[in-house]
Amino acid sequence: MTWFRQGQTGGDYSRQIQAAQNVYISEGVKPDEVVRISHELIRAELDRFTQTARTEVERLSLEFLENYMMRQSRVAPESVESLKRPDMQRTLQSAQISFTSCGDENLGQVLVDLLVELSRVQPRDFYAIAIAEAVALAPKVTTNQLDAMAFVYFVRNVEYQWEDLAQMRLEIARSWQPFFAKLDVDRSDLLHLASIGAGSFDISGKFFGEQICEQLPGLFTNGYKLREIPRWIRDEDLIMPAIRNPKLYQLKAVDTDELLRQLELALLPEHGISPYHSLPAEAIRILKGNPILESLCKEDLAGPLDNSKLVHSYCFNLFDGFELSVVGAVIAHTHIESVMGRLSNKTTIDKIRASQ
Incomplete structure (x- = not known):
């Protein structure tokens, strides 16, 4: 059973599996080898269950693996060979064990996408370590x-x-x-x-x-009385009626970057003023001042x-x-x-x- 419904173009489930297998073969990784590696990784865990529970764990393990293979082949086919890496195999084992303990599809989706993301980064860099930790932590979250x-x-x-x-x-x-x-x-x-x-x-x-x-002070300002805004800002057509009170005024820009672009176009070329001049700083003060409660x-x-x-x-x-x-x-x-x-x-x- 596939969990990822959005954006699928592979038709029915069996055809999606076959499409995923074709990607693995084209990348030099045999699908049956992926299954064998996966089974070997959790064999010790399987031996700890009763026969009834073991049957269910094996079913969930295969369901997880098939979803992972399809997701990997669709999102990051160029990283399929990462399965040969020890860190990927270890994290795959951890993710499988976590999913087979509960069968929660929401958790399964997160774990699968974390694995795909891990396949795209270099082992032992900061982000890879954070992803591996996320795989271990996610099962503890409802x-x-x-x-x-x-x-x-x-x-x-x-x-x-x-x-x-x-x-x-x-x-x-x-x-x-x-x-x-x-x-x-x-x-x-x-x-x-x-x-x-x-x-x-x-x-x-x-x-x-x-x-x-x-981030966006222009959307969360009360506005100003016209006399409270410096004259040079009014003269350069940088203001408009306040969005929360049309009787007041505010800058047209919603954030600092937009304000500096407006100043560069409207003011700096005409007057030859450096961006480090005090006027831009004064305009930023007006932009960020008088926020709403x-x-x-x-x-x-x-x-x-x-x-x-x-x-x-x-x-x-x-x-x-x-x-x-x-x-x-x-x-x-x-x-x-x-x-x-x-x-x-x-x-x-x-x-x-x-x-x-």
Whole structure:
């Protein structure tokens, strides 16, 4: 049985298996050799079960392996030969044992995608070690806690490029909602995640959502009275009516990068002013100043979400100060992409990948 429904083009299950086998053969790895390696890896584990349990474990082991082979052949066929590496075999063994202990498809998807990701990186680099740790840690997390980690990741570990509130609300409803819809967590869940090393409580005291408010200050400002904005900014047509109060004004830019581009086009060539001049710094101060209240920020972010079990304010306040560890972020990122496909926005894991 295949778990990955989205983006499949291989037809029925048997045809997908055959297509995957063809990829392995073309890469110089025989499919029956993969099965043999897999069976050898967990043989010692099988001997510890009763006959009835052993039959079920063998079935789940084969189900896991077939899903892994199909996923590997479709996502990273060029890395098929990584199965010859000792670290891949050891991690495959760990993932198989974890899945066969419960048969949870949600866990299986995460473990399979972690294996595929591991096949694409060099052994013993930082990211590879984090992935291997994620394989060991993921089975200690419930499906509900996986969704909670995904939700935290969206809020704390993704850089957004929203241009206005409408785009923000649309993307939150599309991306966050699948993980928020059935979320049912309390502080004990977060304490558990912290105890196993998947996250921690940040001593800096940032409220849940503050990173997004800092990334895109133009979407979370109260605005200014016209006289409060320096004249040179008004003269250069860099302001507009405030999005939250049309009687006030704010900069047109939503983030610092956009503001500096606008200054470069509108101001610097005309006046020959260096980017390091005090005027850009003054404009940045206006952009980031006078933010809306924490409660209003949370209300804006939670507005597009729907959950019959949780009150939005409770959920957002619950996550205040909580952030994912690197390993927790790897798990959350993988869970999101297993469900939704590749993320379009830059994330913490993208930065780690690029640094390796």
